[in-house]
Amino acid sequence: IMDAFFGTATQRGPRSRARRGRNATLRVELDLAETAFGTTRELSIDTAVACATCDGSGCAPGTHPETCETCHGRGEVQQVQRSFLGQVMTARPCPACGGFGSVIRNPCTECSGDGRVRTRRTVKVKIPAGVENGIHIQLAGEGEVGPGGGPPGDLFLEIVEKPHPIFEREGDDLHCTVEIPMTAAALGTSVTIETLDDAESVDIKPGTQSGQVITLYNRGVRHLNESGRGDLMIHVNVETPGRLDEEQEELLRRLAALRGEERPPGKFAPGQRSGVFSRIKDVFNQH
Secondary structure (H helix, E strand, O other): OHHHHOOOOOOOOOOOOOOOOOOEEEEEEEOHHHHHHOEEEEEEEEEEEEOOOOOOOOEOOOOOOEEOOOOOOOOEEEEEEEEOOEEEEEEEEOOOOOOOOEEOOOEOOOOOOOOEEEEEEEEEEEEOOOOOOOOEEEEOOOOOOEHHHEOOOOEEEEEEEOOOOOOEEEOOEEEEEEEEEHHHHHHOEEEEEEOOOOEEEEEEOOOOOOOOEEEEOOOOOEOOOOOOEOOEEEEEEEEOOOOOOHHHHHHHHHHHHHOOOOOOOOOOOOOOOOOHHHHHHHHHHOO
């Protein structure tokens, strides 16, 4: 400011034509096995690359930028204004060259002087084990090439994990539900579970209740950037038959008689609400 009051202005000099390219984002859909164990993908992206005709300079082959005749290569022009303090000198970017200090008289016809063209290219990326839905992976220098031969930006991969028909992911743990008949729950049985690794036989102990959880340790998703895996939680759902034939009904009645359960009194489970009246009370308490 003082320099401007005393008739001089600080010169910043011309700005470079080479600028950093923009970052790019690409959505990548992966199935559960790929996010759990990692994978390698070849991705096709629409991006800006350096023009092969002018090598990114923006000039027609055999030509070069010429010094601007308006600012004489400084990239800015000075303007003198009068005020009550006297003459004030200001500097602004040269309108003739855009502040570059040079002018491209013969722009490259392939890229129209920008120094880059749009095309599709293939990038081979290694996606680590343990990534999850919504995470971003940064690939330095794989984004768009900058104007005037500038350095490229970065490429960000947005991971989209596709839903699995059996497993539900929660962090690095997996959850699934297995349905068994009430006879199998009472007597015990074994079921075959398809894990991410292979099929595995799981024992259902006699007396298993609906809602019980069986944990298979280290059968979940691998931890990201560290050793170990999550667990697989198997939720047991005991099915009660909806329709019985006469023989089945008679057998169940005999079993109920043997267990003294012809007229069970019913009892509330610990921590459970006691029916419709509690729910009605909750509704009134909310208002």
